[in-house]
Amino acid sequence: MNWATLCPAETIAPGQSRGFDPLGSGRASLFVVNWQGQWRAWEDWCPHWQTGPMAWRKDAYWSGDGQALACHAHGARFDPLTGLCTLGPCLGQSLRSVPLRQDTQGWLQVDTAGLHAIRNEEPTGSDTFNQGDTT
Numbered sequence: 001m002n003w004a005t006l007c008p009a010e011t012i013a014p015g016q017s018r019g020f021d022p023l024g025s026g027r028a029s030l031f032v033v034n035w036q037g038q039w040r041a042w043e044d045w046c047p048h049w050q051t052g053p054m055a056w057r058k059d060a061y062w063s064g065d066g067q068a069l070a071c072h073a074h075g076a077r078f079d080p081l082t083g084l085c086t087l088g089p090c091l092g093q094s095l096r097s098v099p100l101r102q103d104t105q106g107w108l109q110v111d112t113a114g115l116h117a118i119r120n121e122e123p124t125g126s127d128t129f130n131q132g133d134t135t
């Protein structure tokens with residue numbers, strides 16, 4: 001486990017999302033959603049082309065109706081709590097979950113040990129992902 005602190009939980013309102021770059025890759029490698037009183041963290045990675053980003057602009061991970069997560073490359077929709085694709089070219093496939101917890105001070109933390117979202121890009125700076133790793 002390699003826990004990274006993101007932000008106070010209350011700064012992401014119900015029905016909202018926010019991207020984070022805990023590895024300093026230069027773009028969001030994961031995003032956190034607050035949906036129906038629950039929190040989830042997902043890699044910013046779409047199972048369709050197995051890459052990201054999914055958002056059309058910073059932190060824009062929701063569908064137009066605000067009822068599903070969306071990949072804006074080809075319009076796939078995902079259940080915010082299960083990550084399952086419910087419509088689009090990757091129907092039946094899922095987003096990758098990132099372990100998430102809230103510390104005693106109310107800050108959200110994620111385990112970055114298994115984070116893969118940027119692996120299809122050229123390594124930069126301190127990027128330690130293995131190119132070609134498919135796990």
Ligand code: FES
Nearest residue numbers: 046048071074076
């Ligand atoms: S890359 Fe996400 S829907 Fe095509």
